[in-house]
Amino acid sequence: MAATVVARGNVSGLENKDFEKLAIPLLDGLYNFARWLCGDPDEARDLVQETFLKSLKGFSSFREGTNFRAWMFRILRNTFLTSRTGLERRNTQQEDKEGFEESSVSQDSPEIALIRRANTELVQAAIAQLAPAFQEVILLADLEEMKYQEIAEALDIPIGTVMSRLARARKQVREHIVLTLGGRRTVGVK
Numbered sequence: 001m002a003a004t005v006v007a008r009g010n011v012s013g014l015e016n017k018d019f020e021k022l023a024i025p026l027l028d029g030l031y032n033f034a035r036w037l038c039g040d041p042d043e044a045r046d047l048v049q050e051t052f053l054k055s056l057k058g059f060s061s062f063r064e065g066t067n068f069r070a071w072m073f074r075i076l077r078n079t080f081l082t083s084r085t086g087l088e089r090r091n092t093q094q095e096d097k098e099g100f101e102e103s104s105v106s107q108d109s110p111e112i113a114l115i116r117r118a119n120t121e122l123v124q125a126a127i128a129q130l131a132p133a134f135q136e137v138i139l140l141a142d143l144e145e146m147k148y149q150e151i152a153e154a155l156d157i158p159i160g161t162v163m164s165r166l167a168r169a170r171k172q173v174r175e176h177i178v179l180t181l182g183g184r185r186t187v188g189v190k
Contacts, residue, residue, distance in 0.1 A: 019059045022068045023052065029144050030076050036127070036139050037080045047083070051076040070153035073140065077155065126176035134169035141166050 030051060034044035055075050062071060127135060136155060140146045152159045
C-alpha cells in the first residue's frame, strides 16, 4: 500500500525549494534593514535568522503572485517589533563602524575618499536620529529601493502614509545635514 503525502496547509502551490530561490537574494537587504532596526550586528543576524525560520514555516500561506519581498520585510519588521529590543525600542546612535570601511581599492585621492566617508557617516547619523517610523520608510525606499506599494505592504500602512513619512524623513535628513555642516563651517571662523 503506497502512502500519500499531502502538504498540510499548502495553499500557495509552491514548494520549499521555491522558498530558497525567492528568499536567498533578499538576505543582504533583510540584514541591512535588521541592522538599522536593532543597531547591533549580532542581534540583526538573529533577527534575520528568525525571520527566515518564520517565513519558511509559514511559506504555505504565501500567495503566489503577491509581493514576496514585501512579505519577507513585513515578517522581519513584525518579528523585531515583538522582540524585547523592539518593545523597548530606543533611538540609539550607531557606534560600531565595522562593515563601513572601503571594501575595494579606489583610484580616488585620499582627500576624495575622506570626503565620501564623511558624507556617508553624516547621512548615517542623520538617519539614526529619525523616529523609528521615518527610519523604516527611508531605509526601505532609499537603501532597499522598494516601491511605495512594496513599502506599504511591508509596513502594513497606506501608500499615502508611506509618501508623507518619506517626504518628512528626507526633509529631516536634509535639515540635520545642513545644521551639521553649518556648525562645521562656523568652527574656527572669527
